[in-house]
Amino acid sequence: MSVNNRDPLVVGGVIGDVLERFTRSIDLRVTYGQREVTNGLDIRPSQIINKPRVEIGGEDLRNFYTLVMVDPDVPSPSNPHLREYLHWLVTDIPATTGTNFGNEIVSYESPRPTSGIHRLVLVLFRQLGRQTVYEPGWRPQFNTREFAALYNLGLPVAAVYFNCQRDNGCGGRRT
């Protein structure tokens, strides 16, 4: 199913700020503890200290996938001049398995936004082959589009995002 204008990824600006339009073709299931991440869900940093469980679909075990997790709203959504911050990068994930079976080339760093409500985006790409992706070397000012172009990853096959603000944030509402 391709992304339409009411799709949360479009409404939330993920398509545009981070990704191009794409067609979902692989299942992507991200779970922090007991909570499955659905688009736009509000999660606090204390709930995402440890890496989530990520399970992917697909059918052919010979296909390998890369998972990227970025924050495009650094240091704050109103002034995101450090866009994007790379939180996690796992490659060589075989279809039907999960990140535990992949190669964690950039370790999971738990998000700790200080200012504003940040989007945290998880994107799945299909690799052309195995071990064809290398670590970028730094986390801030990562560019998912360029990264995908560099390694011929093409358009995403799946993506999901959630919202995160600091633990004692007011939810964007002045009281």
Place this chain on the structure above:
Amino acid sequence: MLSSAKHKINHSDFSISSSTSSSLSHSLSQAKNMTQVTMEEEWKEINLASLHQHRQLNIDHEPVLSNQNPNKSIFQDFLNKPLNQEPPPSSSSTHHGSLLAPPATVISLNTHSIDTHFDESAMFGCFGKKRGQDSDDSRGDRRHKRMTKNRESAARSRARKQERAYTNELELEIVHLQKENARLKRQEEQMQLKKAEATQHQTKKILQWSLTSPF
């Protein structure tokens, strides 16, 4: 680091005679030990120092620098200039961009030259809202920028709200579809059963018929 309180510094007649680096630093050091100057000039000094640091002294800025008019209009010129210029082609292609590239607001100038973690409220505090010498222009500008940012923030809030609504809608639809699916399956099962019964019955009848046919 700029403090949030308005403050005046003792400067001399703030003068910059040329754009070369040595005279720039000379006049900056000269500026440290003399009469009153307003925040605009201190700000100009800092910006010029960063300009020098980033090696982005642009020929076009010389007229501004050498114009020794220390009143607030020069500040306006300095602000307005970058908005009309193209970024110099030789500028570094880092994400931070050139200070001379159209920074949409004074705020972004602030961010790039001072500290990337500068809190927005502190930035406004530096400029202060009640500076008697401010022209209406720059005050209106700041208000306009603030309004824009507020509008963007409101748009983001609405987008978040909209997605929540959409997700809820979808969840409800899933539940509805699951129920309907279950109902339709049951219905089909029953129909299959009936059909099976009916054909059985039919076969019996035919057999009876044949058995009782008169020959």
